[in-house]
Amino acid sequence: MSMDVGTLWGWLLLLLTAVGSGAEFQRNMLKLQGDYYLAGFFPLHDNIRTKRERPILEDCKLGTENKHGYHLAQALRFAVEEINNRTGPYPNLLPGVRLGYHLYDTCAIQAGVLASVNVMQDQEEILRPLPGSSLPDDNPMVVIGPDSSSRTMPTAVLLGAYLVPQISYEASNEMLSNKAVYPSFFRTIPSDTIQVSAMIQLLKRYRWTWIALLGSDNAYGLQGMQSLSQQSAYHDICIAYQSVLPRRTAANTQMLRNMVDAILRTNVKTIVLFSSKSRLQSFFPLVVERNVTGKIWLGSEDWIASALIADIPGIRTLGTFLGMSVKYKAIPGFGVFERKMQEMSRHIDRSEFSKLPLGPLGECLQTSDGYVLAASDHPMDSYDLASSFNVYRAVYAVAHALHKKLGCDVGGCQARTINPWQLLPLLKKVRFSVGNSSMYFDENGDPPTGYDIVAWQWRGHEWIVKEVGSYTPYPSSLTVNTSLIEWSLPADATSAGPDGQVPNSMCSPDCDFGHRRLQTGQHKCCFDCLVCPAATFLNKSGASSCQPCPEKEWAPPKSEKCLQRTVLFLAWDAPLSVALLLLLAATLLLTTGSAVILLLHLDTPVVKSAGGRTCIVMLASLTAAAASALCHFGPPTRPGCLLKQPLFVVSFAVCLACVTVRAFQVVCIFKFASRLPMLYDRWAKNHGPEYTILAVSAAMLCVSVLRVAADPPEPSADLRFYPDRIVLECSHTLSPGSWVELACASLLSGLCFTLSYMGKDLPANYNEAKCVAFSLVVYMISWICYFTLYLISRDAFTMAVNVFAILSSVLGVFGGYFLPKVYIIIFRPQMNTSAHFQNCIQMYTMNKQ
Numbered sequence: 001m002s003m004d005v006g007t008l009w010g011w012l013l014l015l016l017t018a019v020g021s022g023a024e025f026q027r028n029m030l031k032l033q034g035d036y037y038l039a040g041f042f043p044l045h046d047n048i049r050t051k052r053e054r055p056i057l058e059d060c061k062l063g064t065e066n067k068h069g070y071h072l073a074q075a076l077r078f079a080v081e082e083i084n085n086r087t088g089p090y091p092n093l094l095p096g097v098r099l100g101y102h103l104y105d106t107c108a109i110q111a112g113v114l115a116s117v118n119v120m121q122d123q124e125e126i127l128r129p130l131p132g133s134s135l136p137d138d139n140p141m142v143v144i145g146p147d148s149s150s151r152t153m154p155t156a157v158l159l160g161a162y163l164v165p166q167i168s169y170e171a172s173n174e175m176l177s178n179k180a181v182y183p184s185f186f187r188t189i190p191s192d193t194i195q196v197s198a199m200i201q202l203l204k205r206y207r208w209t210w211i212a213l214l215g216s217d218n219a220y221g222l223q224g225m226q227s228l229s230q231q232s233a234y235h236d237i238c239i240a241y242q243s244v245l246p247r248r249t250a251a252n253t254q255m256l257r258n259m260v261d262a263i264l265r266t267n268v269k270t271i272v273l274f275s276s277k278s279r280l281q282s283f284f285p286l287v288v289e290r291n292v293t294g295k296i297w298l299g300s301e302d303w304i305a306s307a308l309i310a311d312i313p314g315i316r317t318l319g320t321f322l323g324m325s326v327k328y329k330a331i332p333g334f335g336v337f338e339r340k341m342q343e344m345s346r347h348i349d350r351s352e353f354s355k356l357p358l359g360p361l362g363e364c365l366q367t368s369d370g371y372v373l374a375a376s377d378h379p380m381d382s383y384d385l386a387s388s389f390n391v392y393r394a395v396y397a398v399a400h401a402l403h404k405k406l407g408c409d410v411g412g413c414q415a416r417t418i419n420p421w422q423l424l425p426l427l428k429k430v431r432f433s434v435g436n437s438s439m440y441f442d443e444n445g446d447p448p449t450g451y452d453i454v455a456w457q458w459r460g461h462e463w464i465v466k467e468v469g470s471y472t473p474y475p476s477s478l479t480v481n482t483s484l485i486e487w488s489l490p491a492d493a494t495s496a497g498p499d500g501q502v503p504n505s506m507c508s509p510d511c512d513f514g515h516r517r518l519q520t521g522q523h524k525c526c527f528d529c530l531v532c533p534a535a536t537f538l539n540k541s542g543a544s545s546c547q548p549c550p551e552k553e554w555a556p557p558k559s560e561k562c563l564q565r566t567v568l569f570l571a572w573d574a575p576l577s578v579a580l581l582l583l584l585a586a587t588l589l590l591t592t593g594s595a596v597i598l599l600l601h602l603d604t605p606v607v608k609s610a611g612g613r614t615c616i617v618m619l620a621s622l623t624a625a626a627a628s629a630l631c632h633f634g635p636p637t638r639p640g641c642l643l644k645q646p647l648f649v650v651s652f653a654v655c656l657a658c659v660t661v662r663a664f665q666v667v668c669i670f671k672f673a674s675r676l677p678m679l680y681d682r683w684a685k686n687h688g689p690e691y692t693i694l695a696v697s698a699a700m701l702c703v704s705v706l707r708v709a710a711d712p713p714e715p716s717a718d719l720r721f722y723p724d725r726i727v728l729e730c731s732h733t734l735s736p737g738s739w740v741e742l743a744c745a746s747l748l749s750g751l752c753f754t755l756s757y758m759g760k761d762l763p764a765n766y767n768e769a770k771c772v773a774f775s776l777v778v779y780m781i782s783w784i785c786y787f788t789l790y791l792i793s794r795d796a797f798t799m800a801v802n803v804f805a806i807l808s809s810v811l812g813v814f815g816g817y818f819l820p821k822v823y824i825i826i827f828r829p830q831m832n833t834s835a836h837f838q839n840c841i842q843m844y845t846m847n848k849q
Contacts, residue, residue, distance in 0.1 A: 030073070032080065034100020036418065037138055038398060039119050040076045040391075041145030041155070043069035047108040060107035068306075068384055069147065071338070072169065073103050075388035076144060078337045079395035087333075089434060093399050097406065097413050100138070106146045109154055116155045119143060120162060141402075141420045142167065142427075144394045147387075148276065148302075149173035149220040156182045163421035167397060169390035172301070173223050177444035184424055186445040188390040188397070190473070192220075195300060195324050196227045198451045198471035199272065200235055201478040202322070208270040208296065208505035209525045212241040212263045214283075216275035221245070224274035224300060236542060238507060238525035240266040245275055248282030256286050269505035270296040277303035281312070288314035294489055296503060299323030304454060305383035310463045319488045320503075321456035325382065325465065327449045328389035329435025338380070382454075382465045393439050393447075401426035448474060455485045510541045513560035517544045531558045535723050552717075554724040565719075569635050569728040570799040577633055580803045587626045587807050590814060594822050595619040601825050610821050611662045614693070618658045619818065625651035626810045629803045636715040641730035645713070645738065646704035648806055649745050650697070655813060656748045657696035659772060661689045663755035696748065703744055707737030718794065727794040734790075749776055775816030779809040 045063035080099045082088030104115035119140050143159055143166040146152050152171035159166045160183045168176070168187040176182050177191055203211065211232075215225030222244065232239055243259050246252045263271060273280065280303050296319055303309050304323025380388075404426050406413040431440040440448060453469035469480030487501045511517055511529035516538055518528045532538050532546035537559040549555050553562035570577055598615050601607050607615060624647060631644030682688075711732050718727035732738065756772040782805035789798050824831050 030101075030103035032077070032100045033138075034080075034084075034098045035415070036097065036402060037100045037102060037140040038076070038080070038395065039115070039140035039143045039145075040073060040101055040103040041106040041112055041115055041143060041147070041151075042073040042076075042103060043107050043147050043151075044073060044103075044105040045069070045107045047111075060105040060111060063107055066107070067379075068387070069105075071380055071384040071388050072145075072147065072391050074338050074341065075331070075334065075391040076101060076103065076395055078331070078334050079392045081337070082333075083395070083399050088396075090396070090399075090432070093396075094403050094406070094408060095413060097402070097408070099399065102138075102140055104145075106151060109151050112146045112151045112155045113158065116143070116158045119159070120164065141165070141418060141423060142398045144391060144398070145169065146171070148218070149176065149223070150218040152176065152185075153182075153219055156185045160184045163424055165398075165420055165423050165427055167394040167427075169394055170302075170387055171220075173219050174227060175219070175223055177446055179444060182445075184421075186394075186397070186427060186441050188393045188439070188447050189301075189326055189387075190449050190451065191444070191446045192224045192227060192300075194446075194471075194473045195451060196224065196231055197473065197476060198324055198453070198478065199228060199298060199300075200231050200237070201471060201476070202298065202453065202480070203232075203237055203270070203272075204235055205478060205480060206502050206505075207510075208298075209237050210240055210266075210268050210270070210505050210507040210523075211237060211298075212266060212268045212271045213239050214243055214245050214259070214271065214273050214275060216279040217244045217246050218276060220302065221275045221279070228272065228274060236524065238523040240268050240507070240523065245279040245283055247279065252282075253286075256283055257289075259283075260287055260290050260292070264290070264292070269294070269503050270298060272298045273303070274300045275303060277306045277308050280309055284309065284312045284315055284318070287318060288312070292318055294503065295319035296505060297321045297323075301326050301386075301451065304456075305381065305386065305465045307379075307381040307383070307463070310456065316456075316458055316463075320485065322468075322485070323454055324451040324471075325454040325467070326386040326390065327437065327452050327470070328386040329437055330385070331389060331392050331435075334388065334392075335380070389435075393434050396432065396434060397427060397430050397439065397441075398423070400430045400432055404429075453478075453480055457486055513539050513541070514558040516546050517542065519544070533557055537562050551719050552726060556724075563724075565722075566725045567728060568722075568725050568795050568799075570633050570796050570803070572633050574796065576796070576800045580629070580800060580807070581633070583807055584626060584629050584803075587810055587814075588623060591619050591623040591626065591810070594814070594818050595623070597822055597825060598818075604825065606821050606824050606831070610817070611658060614658045614662065614689070615818070615821075617693070618655045619814075621651040621654035621658075622810045622814055625655070626807060629806045632799060632803050632806075635728050636730050638715060641713040641715055642708060644730070645733075645741070646708060649741050650701050650704050652809060652813075653700040653745055653748055654693070654697045656745070656752050657693045657700075659813070659817060660696075660748065660752040660755055661692050663752065663758075663772070665689060700741075700744055700748075703741050707735075707741050711735050711737050721794050725795070729794070729799075746780075749779060752776060771816035771820065772813075773816075775812035778812035782808045782812075 043066045045060045046066050047060065047063050079088070080101055083090075083093055084098050086092075086095075102119075104111070104118070106112040106115055141164075143155070143164060145166075145168060146155060147168075147170045149171045152166075152168050153173070153176070156166055156168075156171075156176060160181070163184045165184050165186065168185070168189065170189055171187055172189050172192045172195060174191045174193040174196075176185050176187065177193070179185075203209070213225055213228060213232075215221035225242070225244070229239060229242065241262050243262070245259075246255065248256060275283075299321065301324045304321065305325045309315070401423050402418070403409070403413070405418055405423060406416065428441055428445075431438070433439065438448060442448065450470060450472040452467050453471065454465045455468045457464050457466045466484060468482075468484040469478065471478045482502065487503065489501070489503055507523060507526040508520075508528070511527075514532050514537065515529040516532055517524075518530050520526050520528055532555075534557050535554055536546035536548050537555045538546045539560040549562035552565055554565050555562045572581075595616055598607050598610075598619070602612065611618070628644050628647040628651065631640040631647070713730040713732045716729060716731040718729060721727055753773055753776045756776075786798075786801050786805040789801055
């Protein structure tokens with residue numbers, strides 16, 4: 001708490017004059033004789049607020065009667081009477097010991113300070129700070145009260161300096177849990193830390209993330225508002241507007257109106273009010289004045305159960321009122337006790353109060369103030385009951401500690417002088433139950449209790465506070481029965497929250513799954529929703545970034561989960577694969593069958609003109625090339641990847657080399673033999689054709705082996721080509737080594753095409769130019785189509801095109817080169833004679849001449 005210099009000097013002056021004021025102050029207190037005494041600090045009157053530069057205490061009796069303080073004082077008196085008369089829940093508590101009390105009217109902070117000083121002074125000395133010193137017999141050992149955090153903090157500092165135990169029933173400020181500053185402070189009301197946690201959990205429960213926050217201008221409101229503001233940031237709750245409620249004066253009225261206007265401009269539906277009821281008495285009439293409806297008012301325990309607020313005209317039209325209420329149990333017999341005091345006081349004329357002797361009635365009320373308060377009509381609401389229960393528990397906590405100190409469990413209570421500080425360690429250890437609720441203090445002097453969640457309800461003109469849920473701190477747990485809450489929705493309400501009728505209070509509606517947030521202002525609760533792009537997903541609300549899918553999964557835009565990618569390969573049982581396998585089988589049957597036919601007619605002119613034994617090599621190489629297609633079916637394997645391209649390239653190159661050498665021989669015989677007779681004869685007689693085929697084939701084999709050795713293909717899964725599919729293929733399909741391999745094969749095919757075309761005008765039996773050219777064109781077109789398609793697609797169809805290119809290349813060469821020969825051997829045997837071939841050569845020679 002911060003004070004200016006003038007206020008500080010005022011407090012010092014107040015303490016210096018406490019001795020002189022003490023006598024007058026003592027005359028205004030209620031007192032009951034006993035063996036050991038308690039001091040009760042209760043606001044029996046409301047202080048007259050005057051503007052002064054120093055904290056001078058006005059006479060409390062000049063203020064209006066405080067019915068709440070009256071009930072608190074009666075709760076202490078009732079608890080003491082139960083203990084003394086052995087009529088309470090613990091009839092064996094303090095046997096033979098009579099408790100007494102001093103009740104002080106702490107109508108203001110100054111009154112609490114004076115009461116604290118009065119507790120510690122005896123008739124001759126102000127203070128006895130020495131350890132082991134004893135206080136006068138009628139000096140209280142424990143202080144119960146005061147009622148608010150603002151009034152409690154000064155007294156807690158003063159009493160704590162001399163380790164006088166203090167148990168507050170309403171001071172909930174979390175700063176009071178600091179034992180370094182307040183070493184002797186306890187309380188029977190939960191700390192505001194728990195209340196703030198309960199509020200946060202309730203806001204989260206209904207997803208009220210766009211709120212306004214108001215707090216009273218005292219320690220209770222300021223600290224609670226600060227804690228709630230800090231905690232909100234950790235739970236994605238945005239505070240659109242925050243302000244402090246001042247005391248209503250002529251100067252502050254316009255400020256309060258401006259607050260109402262600011263709240264309405266923010267368009268919040270939920271307003272959290274962490275305030276004392278005195279400030280809200282001035283604030284709510286101004287809200288009613290603006291015809292506000294449909295709001296949710298979330299209140300702290302100080303005012304939510306108070307009839308003082310509920311009785312404000314027009315307040316029921318403002319919306320739904322929810323809040324925290326201290327857990328309490330009904331005190332058996334307490335209502336009867338108060339009614340008895342009231343009835344007894346009403347039989348006495350008020351003018352005779354000051355003349356009453358201390359008889360049986362006087363022993364209960366002691367002073368004229370007691371009669372006046374008791375005779376007044378003070379209805380009790382739930383707020384009074386909750387605080388009275390806390391006072392009741394505080395008295396029993398002191399009684400249990402005193403019971404232990406006096407050794408009452410072993411042979412009766414031992415009469416002894418007890419200093420206040422001696423009860424401190426015993427209060428820390430007390431543990432008992434009242435009304436089926438456990439009562440003890442933790443290491444901070446706080447009780448283990450939580451809060452009830454309450455809602456306002458009206459039955460006609462009757463106002464009631466309905467318990468709709470509860471919050472327990474250890475462990476943290478919130479339960480709310482939404483069906484018990486009577487929601488007050490505005491006439492233009494168009495949306496509801498997660499429980500149907502619950503109003504929304506959000507700056508921006510939650511994004512659907514598959515959408516991420518993009519903050520649009522200073523508050524993270526205000527955002528736009530953007531679609532998650534492909535290959536990402538989001539299955540929760542509130543995230544500002546989408547999650548990428550795992551490598552083997554994918555997702556279309558706006559997805560809330562990833563899907564398994566489709567795996568692409570040429571399955572054995574696919575319809576297209578079956579068709580290709582049938583074609584492959586036919587190809588292998590044709591090449592092997594033709595090889596057998598040619599082998600059986602090896603010495604015939606047709607076979608000799610086609611190359612003789614070279615034809616068998618060509619058909620074997622074509623068979624091997626066609627068989628390489630089997631490596632393309634099913635998921636790729638390492639042997640298949642190593643074999644499929646080299647097997648086809650080398651095998652087909654052997655076939656092309658044979659066709660090229662044969663075409664070269666034919667062209668040389670008919671066109672260049674006369675020009676270079678010696679060179680050709682030497683090449684032909686020294687097995688030049690065979691060596692040439694072997695050299696070309698060996699060169700292609702070396703190129704393929706080096707390519708595989710330098711950059712071996714492996715089974716791989718291509719995850720990049722398609723976002724939603726996985727291509728199972730062999731790696732390095734288009735590597736530099738592959739291009740070199742294909743370039744060599746293309747060069748050989750081009751040379752073969754050239755030489756074959758040069759023999760287009762040779763005798764018919766030696767002229768395969770058209771057929772071979774057509775075969776090579778089919779070969780080239782097939783592979784150009786495949787590689788073009790491979791660059792734009794990698795699906796199963798592309799893989800099938802690869803197999804088809806292999807088979808079409810084989811069938812093209814077979815059909816253009818071997819099929820005519822097989823046809824003549826089988827169906828035109830008359831053309832497979834030496835005479836027929838000699839006749840063709842003569843006709844060619846005659847035509848050339």
